[in-house]
Amino acid sequence: VVVTRQLIDEAQKILDEKKNDLEIVQWNSEKPCDRSWLLENAKGATGILVMLSDQVNEELLEAAGDELKVIASFSVGTDHVERDALKKRNIRLGYTPTCLTDAVADLTIMLILMAQRRGGESMAMVNKGEWPQMPWHPLLMTGPQIRGATVGFLGFGRIAQASLQRLLPFGIKRAIYLTSKPGQPVKEDHFGLIKSASIPIEPAKSADELASESDVVIVGCSLTPSTKHLVGADFFKKMKKLAVVVNIARGPVIDTDALVKALDEGQIFGAGLDVIENEPNIQADHPILKQPRCVLVPHIGSATIETREQMATESVKNLLAGLTGKAMVNELDL
Ligand code: 8YV
Structure with missing residues (x-):
């Protein structure tokens, strides 16, 4: 089996216990796995544990060959996986959809508050030593409050509902x-919120409606051809001037150039991003980094110690279950 990342001790132990039965080839660096290393080592593999930066596509599956039984992804999102390519080869796909819900929902709240209350801008001022010169004014560093807000969710799965x-x-x-x-009630009420709601929780009929009615927009949908750049120039034009947008899903759902323009022109109040197009390759001179009202953190949504430990152990368990034909902790129905 091939493992494209280092693992925490607990997960490594579960894997290493199988050393007598399995040949384990593991990427041994904190950096993302090198593609040529993966293609070379995948030859003849029966299982591969991957992360987001590893594209699981025809190229990889061809390189692996006919023995491959399972892909175990260290993630809830599976946009890096060509599902059809797995399906036609009867390869199973394990993933980690439940254990990171709390961590990502917590970060969503952090980003909303940072964007509304100008957390990034405030920290930057203090760090630059500007506090002593700041004039006192009742409206200095003020932003919109969360009480009374209409919150719009683009995608309303587990993480979005936990954020709500x-x-x-x-x-x-x-x-x-x-x-x-659009316009249809969501089927899965993951935490019984919709059933017992104390506020209206309603389906929007269109992206326009969501943009124009929300004070906070939370992007929590999968990345698909139809969600790519769904939040673009038209969407920003419809948003309220005091609204903020938060992205905890995938960078390309938001058109970054359009976001920079919307912030520059004051079409929206601020943004909180855990993800961005072309991550992690964001250079220090990227225009989004010059936006004082944009808080950008480096894809740390699932990065609580507890969650990352659980993602690692679940991924290893999925890998091993896939090899032996047993039930995975979570398997995606292809
Ligand atoms: C990453 C994520 O997996 O699960 C997802 O879909 O985007 C993240 O949790 C995480 O950064 C580990 O690489």
């Missing part, structure tokens, strides 16, 4: 959501 659960005690007024079936 955290937002309810803040006193938000209304939640609306857009899924791949």
Whole structure:
């Protein structure tokens, strides 16, 4: 089997216990796995544990050959995996959709508050030594409040619903959501929120409606051809001037150039991003980094110690279950 990342001790132990039965080839660096290393070592593999930066496509599957039984992804998102290519070869796909929900939902709240309350801008001023010169003014460093907000969710799966659960005690007024079936109520009520709602939680009919009615937009959908750049120039034009947008999903759902323009022109109040197009290759002179009202963190949504430990052990368990034909912790129905 091939493992494209270093693992925490607990997960490594589970894997190493199988050393007598399995030949384990593991990428031994903190840097993302080198593609040529992966293609070379995948030859004859029965299972591969991958992360987001590893494209699972025809190229990799061809390189691996007919013995490959399982791909175990260290992620909830599977946009790096060509599902059809797995399906036609009867290769199983394991992933980690449940154990990171809390961590990502927590970060969503952090980014909303940072964007509304100008956390990044404030820190930058203090770090530059500007505090002593700041004039006192009642409106200095003010931003919109979360109480009374209408929160719009682009994608309304587990993480979005867990974020809503955290937002309810803040006193938000209304939640609306857009899924791949606009205007239709979402089927899965993961935490029983919709059933027992104390505020309206309603499906939006279009992206326009979501953009124009929300004070906070949370991007939490999968990246697909139809969600790529869904939040672009038209969307920003419809947003309220005091609204903020938060992305905890995948960078390309937001058109970065359009976001820079929207911030420059004051079409929206601010942004909080855990992900961005072309990550991790963001150079220090990228225009988005010059935006004081944009808080950008380096894809740390699932980065709590507890969550990353669990993602690692679940990924290893999925890998081993896939090799032996047993039930995985979580398997994606291809
Ligand atoms: C990454 C994520 O997997 O799970 C996902 O889909 O985007 C993240 O949790 C994480 O950065 C580990 O590489």
